[in-house]
Amino acid sequence: MQGSTLVIxxxxxxxxxxxxxxxxxxxVAQGKLRNLHSLPIYYGLYxxxxxxxxxxxxxxxxxxxxxxxxxxxxxxxxxxxxxQLDKSRLTLVLNDIRNLVHGHAPSADAxxxxxxxxxxxxxxxxxxxxxxxxxxxxIAAALGWLALTRIKPHQRARNxxxxxxxxxxxxxxxxxxxxxxxxxxxxxxxSIRFFEAVPVTDFLFGLKWSPQTAIRADQxxxxxxxxxxPVMAGTLLITFIAMLVAVxxxxxxxxxxxxxxxxxxxxxxKPLLEILAGVPTVVYGFFAALTVAPFIRDAGQALGLDVAxxxxxxxxxxxxxxxxxxxxxxxxxVINAVPQAMRDGAYALGATQSETIRKVIFPxxxxxxxxxxxxxxxxAIGETMIVVMAAGLAANLTANPLEAVTTVTxxxxxxxTGDQEFxxxxxxxAFALGLVLFIITLILNVIALHVVRKYRExxx
Amino acid sequence: xxxxxxxVGQADQFEQAExxxxxxxxxxxxxVHREHRTxxxxxxxxxxxxxxxxxxxxxxxxQAINNVSLDIGENEIIAMIGPxxxxxxxxxxxxxxxxxxxxxxRVIGEILMGEENINDPRIDVVPLRASVGxxxxxxxxxxxxxxxxxxxxxxxxxxxxxxxxxxxIIVTSLQRAGLWDEVKDRLDQPGTGLSGGQQQRLCxxxxxxxxxxxxxxxxxxxxxxxISTAKVEELMMELEEQFSICIVTHSMQQAARxxxxxxxxxxxxxxxxxxxxxxxxxxxxxxTEDYITGRxx
Ligand SMILES: Nc1ncnc2c1ncn2[C@@H]1O[C@H](COP(=O)(O)OP(=O)(O)O)[C@@H](O)[C@H]1O
Ligand SMILES: [Mg+2]
Numbered sequence: 104m105q106g107s108t109l110v111i112x113x114x115x116x117x118x119x120x121x122x123x124x125x126x127x128x129x130x131v132a133q134g135k136l137r138n139l140h141s142l143p144i145y146y147g148l149y150x151x152x153x154x155x156x157x158x159x160x161x162x163x164x165x166x167x168x169x170x171x172x173x174x175x176x177x178x179x180x181x182x183x184x185x186x187q188l189d190k191s192r193l194t195l196v197l198n199d200i201r202n203l204v205h206g207h208a209p210s211a212d213a214x215x216x217x218x219x220x221x222x223x224x225x226x227x228x229x230x231x232x233x234x235x236x237x238x239x240x241x242i243a244a245a246l247g248w249l250a251l252t253r254i255k256p257h258q259r260a261r262n263x264x265x266x267x268x269x270x271x272x273x274x275x276x277x278x279x280x281x282x283x284x285x286x287x288x289x290x291x292x293x294s295i296r297f298f299e300a301v302p303v304t305d306f307l308f309g310l311k312w313s314p315q316t317a318i319r320a321d322q323x324x325x326x327x328x329x330x331x332x333p334v335m336a337g338t339l340l341i342t343f344i345a346m347l348v349a350v351x352x353x354x355x356x357x358x359x360x361x362x363x364x365x366x367x368x369x370x371x372x373k374p375l376l377e378i379l380a381g382v383p384t385v386v387y388g389f390f391a392a393l394t395v396a397p398f399i400r401d402a403g404q405a406l407g408l409d410v411a412x413x414x415x416x417x418x419x420x421x422x423x424x425x426x427x428x429x430x431x432x433x434x435x436x437v438i439n440a441v442p443q444a445m446r447d448g449a450y451a452l453g454a455t456q457s458e459t460i461r462k463v464i465f466p467x468x469x470x471x472x473x474x475x476x477x478x479x480x481x482x483a484i485g486e487t488m489i490v491v492m493a494a495g496l497a498a499n500l501t502a503n504p505l506e507a508v509t510t511v512t513x514x515x516x517x518x519x520t521g522d523q524e525f526x527x528x529x530x531x532x533a534f535a536l537g538l539v540l541f542i543i544t545l546i547l548n549v550i551a552l553h554v555v556r557k558y559r560e561x562x563x
Numbered sequence: 564x565x566x567x568x569x570x571v572g573q574a575d576q577f578e579q580a581e582x583x584x585x586x587x588x589x590x591x592x593x594x595v596h597r598e599h600r601t602x603x604x605x606x607x608x609x610x611x612x613x614x615x616x617x618x619x620x621x622x623x624x625x626q627a628i629n630n631v632s633l634d635i636g637e638n639e640i641i642a643m644i645g646p647x648x649x650x651x652x653x654x655x656x657x658x659x660x661x662x663x664x665x666x667x668x669r670v671i672g673e674i675l676m677g678e679e680n681i682n683d684p685r686i687d688v689v690p691l692r693a694s695v696g697x698x699x700x701x702x703x704x705x706x707x708x709x710x711x712x713x714x715x716x717x718x719x720x721x722x723x724x725x726x727x728x729x730x731x732i733i734v735t736s737l738q739r740a741g742l743w744d745e746v747k748d749r750l751d752q753p754g755t756g757l758s759g760g761q762q763q764r765l766c767x768x769x770x771x772x773x774x775x776x777x778x779x780x781x782x783x784x785x786x787x788x789x790i791s792t793a794k795v796e797e798l799m800m801e802l803e804e805q806f807s808i809c810i811v812t813h814s815m816q817q818a819a820r821x822x823x824x825x826x827x828x829x830x831x832x833x834x835x836x837x838x839x840x841x842x843x844x845x846x847x848x849x850x851t852e853d854y855i856t857g858r859x860x
Contacts, residue, residue: 366666444703448766450664451699452716452773453692462715467706 106166109236113243117155120247124150127254141261149260152267154247158239165235173227180223182216200224293534300528301329306535312498314529329532333500337508342483344419344504345426350476353430361438362460380428388492391421396493411507418493422483430479437471438464470558477551481544487512511536592845593852603847604837608636612777612807613658618672620653627653631833633826640808642822649828651811655779659695660688693720696770700782702762704754709746712754712765716773732772740768741798760791780810796821815855819843827851
């Protein structure tokens, strides 16, 4: 039986168990609900859970382990000359076998030994599935039956079901955590592999970035240099430009909207800001590449400046526009969180509106605003689409916003798109860059959240 | 008679024997019927600091204050009492134009301060609010140092030329607010770190630092414990020598203890105003009597 059919059968069985459990509860209660400890549906759920949960668990573990075990067994059955091959060649052979099994490769011109192995693989899988089906279904039936017979009027089915539900919710919430840890670990391990090839210090402090290593010995030129400083500098330059745009505009618009604007204007402006926040970044990207960048280049030429067609300025400006709504809505939140009593206190002392804003509201909201800006910075650093489209590829180490620079995210994208071998330093470098990016944004977010929390406490 | 005592006791946990005597009237002395709604008693005084004439306040279309005329005398404490929602705070906010900050609030009528009608929209509220200060129900020190809290007013009004003058203003304000001894060693610490009672006295210090003529207090003790309340009341009686104080309070004992005159509001009307002792001992209006004897409110 296929995995999915098995699950469906199991669920059908559980539904059956549910109704059986419920009517069994009615039966043992002799028709009087008052005789039961819990409502009948809890007995139904109790039976259903006993019926389905262990079976599902077994099936999950089984299907997870099955490929490894079968591969081992198939390998064992291969002729000696193949088994003696080195590790990477063996992986290739295994891939061939799998392709044969799944019919991705024509079987006519295949090596007979491999064909035989593929047959072996197929039969092993079939046996395994058959055993799994029998085991799971019989366990489900047995446990369901057991649970059914154990239903007594005084049994605390409700408590058991509630506990199991809590456990289930716990598992769901840990999925996010486990996934995060998994991603971090995988990035970490790949980075460690990278650092085996390139020393950490060379990576962190190297001033030259040119990851195109020679694949064949006869290729010339590309020696491969993995100093991340120019890439990081590019990221920071563009982020800085973006913040120069986003922070003042976002903050001042938040102040205007929350302190001065009439309710009508606010009602119109807020949705517009949200639309701005909802524009896909790829749209900002081509806006930057096709509109803003040529405009800046032309404007620069008119002024006699030499502007690269993929200048940091264009990407930074557009990224700043993208982040305005983010800064604005975060600042708006913290400004609104300043209690009305603070405003009243200042007005009652004769402060004007702008004095109140400058001397009371802004200082009170400042920690929250800083936190918002840090979150915005971490977004800008991680932003990819705009810079892929509008920033350059060449890793220039420069502070001149009119030149082309490249960013960490752009480099990750270029290193990993297209056909790549996943064990050369060139591709592994992407993971190292990702790790650095992750650490930086993590630190920024932790600081920001910490500041926000402190700020909340102030007015709790 | 017993009933009266109990009711007042419930109305305020801060019971004082003296006050109970004030309200323990053997027979009703009220001579004006409940339905009658024009102000009883003398709303005018000689040499008023502020003189309100026919003040009406609307929140959008809802009228919250009806034709109230009342004088705020020089160096007196006037208490405003009445059931919640009767418009005490609304009226108080007319006196320093704080109603301007509320959307949809309109104030109509004349409020003279000296020769000037401060309810005139052309009046600059900045100097007005400097001369009519306000203390709120919940202490609201700014999240700045104690020093900066008191310095706020003098700074925005440019009340000093040298730092030494500012220092003097701050020290005397804190001294007059009775807070100096408690905070003199930690002027650089946040005002929000003080206890509730200290915060409220800090707010009073902040208000008197700009040398107002009138101080409005909207239930200044309702968030404070009895000991802090006693301190603030003591302070108010000292401040009476230099300022006029309008205090809104829901505690009749407090009104009886601190004020010279008392005004009783009911559903936006000023029902009765007079010497505090007379109001409590011998209310003329049935509504006033009902309220101070705790029959409703
Ligand atoms: N900001 C406001 N908007 C609309 N109505 C208000 C507002 N403030 C007060 N009111 C109304 O005005 C009336 C008087 O309120 P208020 O002056 O706060 O009474 P008090 O201070 O005596 O309890 C109440 O009916 C209240 O509902
Ligand atoms: Mg009030």
